[in-house]
Amino acid sequence: MKCKRCRRAEAAVDLPSHHAAFCPDCFFLFFRRQVTEGIRKLRLFAPEDRILVCVSGGKDSLVLWDVLMDEGYETEGLYIDLGIDGYSDRSKEKVFAYAATRGKTPIVVELAKEGIPIPEAARCVRMQECSVCGTVKRYFFNRVAAEGKFTVVATGHNLDDETARLLGNLLHWQRDHLARQHPLLPGAGGVLVRKVKPLWRVSEVETAAYGFLKGIDYVTEECPMSEDATSLVYKEALSRIEDRMPGTRIVFYQGFLDPSNPLREGPKAAAPADAAPMPEDPPVVDPLRVTHVDAEEDMGTPRACAACGAPTYAETCSFCRLKERVRKARELRATKVSR
Amino acid sequence: MLRMITVRLPQKKLELEVPGPRRVMDLLAEAGVRPTTVIVTRGRNLLTKDHRVEDGETIDVISVVSGG
Numbered sequence: 001m002k003c004k005r006c007r008r009a010e011a012a013v014d015l016p017s018h019h020a021a022f023c024p025d026c027f028f029l030f031f032r033r034q035v036t037e038g039i040r041k042l043r044l045f046a047p048e049d050r051i052l053v054c055v056s057g058g059k060d061s062l063v064l065w066d067v068l069m070d071e072g073y074e075t076e077g078l079y080i081d082l083g084i085d086g087y088s089d090r091s092k093e094k095v096f097a098y099a100a101t102r103g104k105t106p107i108v109v110e111l112a113k114e115g116i117p118i119p120e121a122a123r124c125v126r127m128q129e130c131s132v133c134g135t136v137k138r139y140f141f142n143r144v145a146a147e148g149k150f151t152v153v154a155t156g157h158n159l160d161d162e163t164a165r166l167l168g169n170l171l172h173w174q175r176d177h178l179a180r181q182h183p184l185l186p187g188a189g190g191v192l193v194r195k196v197k198p199l200w201r202v203s204e205v206e207t208a209a210y211g212f213l214k215g216i217d218y219v220t221e222e223c224p225m226s227e228d229a230t231s232l233v234y235k236e237a238l239s240r241i242e243d244r245m246p247g248t249r250i251v252f253y254q255g256f257l258d259p260s261n262p263l264r265e266g267p268k269a270a271a272p273a274d275a276a277p278m279p280e281d282p283p284v285v286d287p288l289r290v291t292h293v294d295a296e297e298d299m300g301t302p303r304a305c306a307a308c309g310a311p312t313y314a315e316t317c318s319f320c321r322l323k324e325r326v327r328k329a330r331e332l333r334a335t336k337v338s339r
Numbered sequence: 340m341l342r343m344i345t346v347r348l349p350q351k352k353l354e355l356e357v358p359g360p361r362r363v364m365d366l367l368a369e370a371g372v373r374p375t376t377v378i379v380t381r382g383r384n385l386l387t388k389d390h391r392v393e394d395g396e397t398i399d400v401i402s403v404v405s406g407g
Contacts, residue, residue, distance in 0.1 A: 001387050001389055001390075011387050012384065012385040012386070012387065013385060013387065014387040014388055014389070021387060024385075058405055059403070059405075060405065130406075160404075161405075203375075204376075204403040204404060204405065205375060205376075205377075205378060205403050207403075208378045208401065208403035209378050209385055212378060212380060212385055212401075213385060220349070220350060220401060220402070221350065222350070222402075222404075222405065222406060223405075223406070226405075226406035227406070229406035231406050232404065232406040235404055235406070239373055239375045239376050239404075240373070242375045243373050243374060243375050
């Protein structure tokens with residue numbers, strides 16, 4: 001099969017959803033255009049933004065970092081060591097090896113040192129690891145970004161991730177989650193840092209192909225904590241549909257993002273990327289104290305967390321509540337052991 | 340000795356021997372893998388789903404699905 005663009009070289013990537021097949025060089029152009037179009041269409045960020053790219057060692061985040069650097073954006077990588085035996089070490093190794101090829105040194109947060117490694121924290125509070133992981137990562141994404149004066153936090157969520165999440169939210173009619181689901185979550189006044197998902201238009205196959213062809217050595221093993229993740233069930237269902245009806249995923253997601261979609265109405269509809277600090281920025285929050293946000297609840301006007309001073313929409317932020325539950329569980333365990 | 344196509348699925352720690360020649364999409368069907376969930380490589384090359392694989396060649400089927 002010949003490349004549909006240059007019509008000379010042999011195709012290496014076939015994309016039924018685009019009725020196309022590309023040779024490596026033409027695929028690089030196609031892929032980067034998909035990402036830059038995704039940034040431009042939703043005005044995710046501007047050339048002058050400082051972007052903190054959250055890198056896990058997997059294909060999506062490393063590819064995202066690679067593309068943003070190639071496009072000339074000012075970026076730094078943030079790696080969060082989740083404290084998962086073996087897997088975290090191997091992931092960290094991939095992140096550092098990739099960063100070295102680009103002359104970068106990632107910022108690292110070690111959850112074991114922060115007193116909240118994911119496997120132990122999840123056991124303590126009897127919650128799913130992915131749920132605990134999400135709360136903890138969102139906290140540190142924003143905290144590191146705010147402390148480092150980054151204007152944007154970027155994650156490697158792709159089209160498959162976003163459509164799986166959308167399907168889950170629809171099946172359970174999670175109206176509040178639907179109203180907030182978007183590749184751009186606006187920031188506020190330097191304390192809530194804008195969060196973006198620039199890979200929202202590209203599929204997992206496309207990011208994997210890009211990473212492979214670019215020689216990016218990423219972790220191919222799956223996080224051992226995510227084996228039972230419900231998102232995998234939704235991905236499975238959507239990939240069956242995509243096999244039979246190529247292009248369904250992007251139509252599904254773009255239709256959802258359409259501003260005229262009534263499900264999109266709500267307090268978290270996307271703000272323009274170049275928006276000034278939101279007028280409802282909370283006067284009660286002291287920006288000098290604020291380093292993170294209870295991002296899970298980012299609706300309406302935030303106030304300061306009673307425990308740590310971070311902006312939140314509850315009395316205390318979800319991270320502080322989680323830490324408190326872990327602390328109590330450890331105390332209880334210690335008491336039982338000492339009896 | 341009969342030379343066959345070797346299909347490796349490293350994440351599943353599986354290896355299949357299949358008589359060739361076969362198209363990649365047929366090999367995926369043989370392995371019970373859906374095309375939208377993997378990339379298929381031979382050495383440093385990426386293969387399209389209609390690529391014809393010959394006896395004696397080895398291909399890797401890499402899952403691209405991430406969870407969590």
